[in-house]
Amino acid sequence: MQALFYAKPGFGPCCLLLLLVILAFLLPESIQHIFAYQRVEIASGEVWRLISGHLLHSNLYHLLLNGGGLLVIMLLHAGYQRQLALIWQLLFNALFISGMMYWLQADIQRYVGLSGVLHGMLFFGALLDIKTGKTGGMLLTLGILAKIGYEQYQGPDLQLSQLISATVAIDAHLYGVIAGALLFSVVLFRRWLQKKPIR
Numbered sequence: 001m002q003a004l005f006y007a008k009p010g011f012g013p014c015c016l017l018l019l020l021v022i023l024a025f026l027l028p029e030s031i032q033h034i035f036a037y038q039r040v041e042i043a044s045g046e047v048w049r050l051i052s053g054h055l056l057h058s059n060l061y062h063l064l065l066n067g068g069g070l071l072v073i074m075l076l077h078a079g080y081q082r083q084l085a086l087i088w089q090l091l092f093n094a095l096f097i098s099g100m101m102y103w104l105q106a107d108i109q110r111y112v113g114l115s116g117v118l119h120g121m122l123f124f125g126a127l128l129d130i131k132t133g134k135t136g137g138m139l140l141t142l143g144i145l146a147k148i149g150y151e152q153y154q155g156p157d158l159q160l161s162q163l164i165s166a167t168v169a170i171d172a173h174l175y176g177v178i179a180g181a182l183l184f185s186v187v188l189f190r191r192w193l194q195k196k197p198i199r
Contacts, residue, residue, distance in 0.1 A: 011074055011078050011079065012083050013078075013083050013086040013087050013090065014070060014073065014074045014078045014086065015074075017070065017090060017114075018067060018070055018071075020055055021055050021056075021057065021063065021066070021067065021070075021114060022063070022067075024052075024055040024056050024057075025056070025057055025060075025063050032056055035048070035049060035052035035053065035055065035056060036049065036052075036053050036056055036110060036111070036112050037049050037050065037052075037053030037054075037098055037101070037110060037111040037112065038053075038109065038110050039102065039106070039108065039109045039110070040109065042098075042102060049098075050094065050095055050098035050099065050102075051091065051094045051095065051098070053098065053111055053112055054094045054097070054098075054112075054113065054114050054116070054117050055114065056112035056113070057112060057113055057114070057164075058112055058113070058164050058165045058166040059164060059165045059166075061163050061164050061165075062112075062113060062163075062164035062165070062166065065115075065164070066113065066114040066115055066118060069114075069115065069118045069122075070114070070118060072122075073118060073121050073122055073125065076122075076125055076140075077121070077122075077124075077125030077128065077129075081125070081128075086121075088183075089120065089121055089124060089180075089183060090117060090121070092120075092179060092183055093116070093117040093120035093121065093176055093179045093180065093183075094117050096120075096175060096176075096178070096179035096182070097116040097117065097120070097172050097175040097176055097179060098111075100171075100175040100178075101171070101172065101175070105171060108169070108171075111169060111172065112166070113166070113169065113172070115168075115169070115172065115173060115176075116169065116172030116173055116175055116176035117176060118176070119144070119148075119172075119173045119176035119177050119180070120175075120176035120177060120178075120179040120180035120183070121176075121180065122140075122144060122180070123141070123144050123176070123177045123180035123181060123184075124180035124181075124183055124184050125140075126140040126141040126144060127141060127180070127181070127184045128184065129141075131188075144177060145177075147173075148173060148174055148177055151168075151170040151173060151174075152170065152174060155170070156168040156169075156170050
């Protein structure tokens with residue numbers, strides 16, 4: 001197991017994230033309330049909710065769906081990404097999604113769930129697949145964009161909303177994909193600067 005983590009350094013942050021969301025789910029509701037994204041509380045200065053809200057889930061089905069998604073990302077992309085890069089992805093995605101919801105969607109008073117962050121990680125990984133010539137990168141990218149487009153056109157899935165006892169936050173998925181694309185653009189720009197000759 002230790003050899004696997006040395007060979008696949010990106011597994012560490014993903015496993016830590018999975019552990020955090022499981023532990024957060026086991027917290028009493030009175031404690032979870034302190035960490036959920038809640039617009040009114042954020043406005044009063046409780047800014048940690050911009051990140052911590054993504055670690056919470058509405059019920060067990062919600063947790064299992066996002067936990068499964070995180071495992072898929074681990075298998076697809078975490079194995080060849082650096083630990084620090086993945087941590088930056090997690091933090092940036094969470095802050096960007098929460099920031100966009102706070103800025104653009106005053107109607108969202110409360111939000112919990114990791115799915116938006118996962119969409120950002122998956123899209124970043126898909127773009128990285130294309131950049132490095134890995135098989136399936138273009139197909140995965142198009143699939144994610146098609147899913148986001150369908151969600152924006154069709155609206156939240158009512159059956160899924162019933163399953164997780166919460167409205168599916170399709171805009172969080174959209175913001176996650178935008179965050180992944182922005183972060184990937186920053187990575188490309190940094191690499192371009194590093195290759196640019198100094199004058």
